[in-house]
Amino acid sequence: MNSELLHQYNYDEFVPEKFMPWMRFDESPALGLAAPDFPLWRLEEDRAQSSLGEWWSNNLYLVVEFGSFT
Amino acid sequence: MNAIADKYAEDGVASVFLYTNEAHPAERFPHLTSMEQKFRHAAALRDELGVSRPILVDALDGACHRAYGSMPNMTWIFNRAGQSIYKSDWTDANSVDNALQYYLDISRRRKDRETLAPFTVQRLDYRNADRLAFFNGLTRNGRQAVDDFIKAFGPPPSAFRWDAKDSADDPD
Numbered sequence: 001m002n003s004e005l006l007h008q009y010n011y012d013e014f015v016p017e018k019f020m021p022w023m024r025f026d027e028s029p030a031l032g033l034a035a036p037d038f039p040l041w042r043l044e045e046d047r048a049q050s051s052l053g054e055w056w057s058n059n060l061y062l063v064v065e066f067g068s069f070t
Numbered sequence: 071m072n073a074i075a076d077k078y079a080e081d082g083v084a085s086v087f088l089y090t091n092e093a094h095p096a097e098r099f100p101h102l103t104s105m106e107q108k109f110r111h112a113a114a115l116r117d118e119l120g121v122s123r124p125i126l127v128d129a130l131d132g133a134c135h136r137a138y139g140s141m142p143n144m145t146w147i148f149n150r151a152g153q154s155i156y157k158s159d160w161t162d163a164n165s166v167d168n169a170l171q172y173y174l175d176i177s178r179r180r181k182d183r184e185t186l187a188p189f190t191v192q193r194l195d196y197r198n199a200d201r202l203a204f205f206n207g208l209t210r211n212g213r214q215a216v217d218d219f220i221k222a223f224g225p226p227p228s229a230f231r232w233d234a235k236d237s238a239d240d241p242d
Contacts, residue, residue, distance in 0.1 A: 001131050009132045009140075012101040014094045014218035019142075022091075025159040028139030032188055035146075035154040038134035040088065040126040041105075043112045050126060052134065056148040060082030061173055065071055065123075065161050066135055067087065067143040069115045070094040070211040 071145075072122045074163050078170050089115065089127045090135040093142035094219065096212030105130055118210070147173070162197040202227045209233060 011018035029035060037053040056062040075085035089112040095101040102108050105127070112125050128134045138146060139159070145166055147156035156169045180186060205226040208215040216232065 006103075006131050009136065010091050010102040010130070012095055014215065014222060016222055019093070022136075022140040024136075025139040025141050025144065025157075028157060029137070029154060031154050031157060031190060033153060035148055035152050036134075036137045037152070038129070038137065040128060040134060041109075043089070043109060043116065043125040043127060047109065047127075052148070053152060055084055055086060055126075056150060056152050059084035060150055060177060061078075061084070061155075061170065062148045063071075063075070063083060063085040063166060063170070064146045064148070065085070065087050065143070066090050066138065066141065066145070067161070068090050068092050068099075069111050069119065070092040070096065070099045070208075070215060
């Protein structure tokens with residue numbers, strides 16, 4: 001993994017020069033198109049690998065809330 | 071959002087929480103440096119904040135989060151074909167509830183063999199913005215989270231009181 005990217009993405013203080021570069025909603029994928037899929041890991045079930053695609057393909061609709069404890 | 075998940079579970083709607091970077095890192099929940107730590111923080115989200123939906127943890131570099139715009143608390147809805155059909159730069163249960171009612175009605179109309187064509191709509195939704203509650207939430211993270219936010223966006227409401235015991239236990 002790119003260590004510089006890891007450091008910048010996981011910024012260590014909430015200051016504008018560190019968090020503002022990540023406010024990129026305007027650049028996010030357009031609606032109605034095939035959405036990008038990524039590997040993800042389940043907190044439960046022994047951290048088994050999963051993906052968004054696994055979830056959306058098995059349900060009529062999938063609601064995904066992004067966030068963290070903080 | 072847990073209540074929304076429960077409300078629509080029988081209608082074929084799955085709801086998950088995708089764990090990202092720390093938006094307001096502080097003493098109790100510092101910035102992430104390992105997947106082990108990320109799983110610990112995700113467990114605290116489940117255990118302390120009561121997130122009952124399945125929690126999916128993103129890669130440490132936030133590959134998924136970054137691809138979707140990397141906002142700190144956004145919500146997206148996808149259909150079974152893997153198309154995104156709703157995106158919101160902030161999570162609001164009322165907005166998501168409203169959207170799901172609409173999409174479930176679309177599913178019923180499809181079942182009735184109505185011919186439907188997609189179009190794009192932009193809408194400005196409104197969320198509750200209780201600044202005191204927000205500051206009280208920051209105290210769970212640690213003093214740094216409060217101080218950083220004040221530096222970036224100004225002082226808290228006068229009713230805000232820092233309570234040091236809220237940040238006494240450090241999971242890291």
